[in-house]
Amino acid sequence: MDASKQTIYTIADLAAEFGITPRAIRYYEEMGLLTPQRSQETQQRLYDRSDRARLKLILRGRRFGFGLKEIKELLNLYRVDTGEKEQMRRAIEYGDKHIAEVDEMIRELQETKEEMLEFRRRFERILAGEEDGAK
Amino acid sequence: MDASKQTIYTIADLAAEFGITPRAIRYYEEMGLLTPQRSQETQQRLYDRSDRARLKLILRGRRFGFGLKEIKELLNLYRVDTGEKEQMRRAIEYGDKHIAEVDEMIRELQETKEEMLEFRRRFERILAGEEDGAK
DNA sequence: CAGTATCTTGACGTGTACGTCACCTAATGG
DNA sequence: CCATTAGGTGACGTACACGTCAAGATACTG
Incomplete structure (x- = not known):
């Protein structure tokens, strides 16, 4: 080494x-x-x-x-110091919280993407001649 | 209406x-x-x-x-004005770019999450007594 | 009908994340 | 040897996204 x-x-x-x-x-x-x-x-x-x-x-x-x-x-x-076990356990704990936050961000972005695609489909339908895609 | x-x-x-x-x-x-x-x-x-x-x-x-x-x-x-077809086509075009950006963000977040999980596994291995998870 | 609550429009203050100098110090190249 | 290039340390400036008053109008409440 x-x-x-x-x-x-x-x-x-x-x-x-x-x-x-x-x-x-x-x-x-x-x-x-x-x-x-x-x-x-x-x-x-x-x-x-x-x-x-x-x-x-x-x-x-x-x-x-x-x-x-x-x-x-x-x-x-x-x-963290990989010798201090207690410190590492706390790092894992906090890390899990952050992972959950990242998950939530991914979820929100996927939702956003779906909404954008929905708008896109609506526009496409109108362009195709369906007059209005509104609810 | x-x-x-x-x-x-x-x-x-x-x-x-x-x-x-x-x-x-x-x-x-x-x-x-x-x-x-x-x-x-x-x-x-x-x-x-x-x-x-x-x-x-x-x-x-x-x-x-x-x-x-x-x-x-x-x-x-x-x-955009749903009457102006040309405007809508451009909206779809720009929208697609933004959708691609959102996709890229999702990808990056998933990558981030994987890296965090990798660290987590490393810590867990060390805690389990494998002395060191480093390369 | 005085008091309290909620809104309005300025206007100035503030924290964050740098940008943009000015001025100084090595290292390099013709 | 002198100029250019790259990096260093202040220190002040700036754009953005508000926070925080102040002063006034209106509306409800006991």
Whole structure:
């Protein structure tokens, strides 16, 4: 087991890859969601694969309307000490709640999709000459 | 066909029902997402079933991280003149794009859920005594 | 008929998530 | 050697989505 694989990204690398600005990435760090290594002399931020994965999760959370505080909690959830059994049990418990929330979001989106399809069918019927698809 | 069913809500009614403030509802109106009737004398806002439905959609959009401008466009999409065939064809076209977006969101959420379940299984294995679930 | 409740329209304040400078410090290339 | 490029730290600005008064009109209630 080697200590750390050396896939290193600069802040510009990640910014380009995910279509965001370096400023945003620094802001996530400022809010405590990222803590990249620093080059000893330059103080330059050096991101590894795990930082990149965290960033990816942050952006996914943002796309779904979560605030950075919520995302931070979620990230910390999967960062527990695998030695502390009690901590892990609580992580599983909280995780289950979040899984249930994701399920609910999926359900709501499927409902939304169905409603959009219903509208679509209505429009199609009207276009086909049925005058009005209203109830 | 009667002109309008008289299920009337005050701003406080809707605010209470959806757990938001009257201010938020007025803001949505200010941004052009709602246009309730007004009582002739008092200028009081009177919401009907369709206003309520729009508000529901607004809040759903907000929960999924959409901005009010995007939501407004989406709402207008399903408000086209059912006489203008060309307009309807374009509505269906845009609607299909949005349906595809919703599909993508569902896919991403399912992926997220799977990842969370994977973590859960890993934790469970560790708790069961397999020392470490890491790769 | 005074008091309370509910609505109205401003208008200014606030938290979040960055954008946008300015200014400084290395590393690199002709 | 000097200019360009990439990154660093403040610090102030900004868009969005409201929150939070203030001040006034109207309506019901004991």
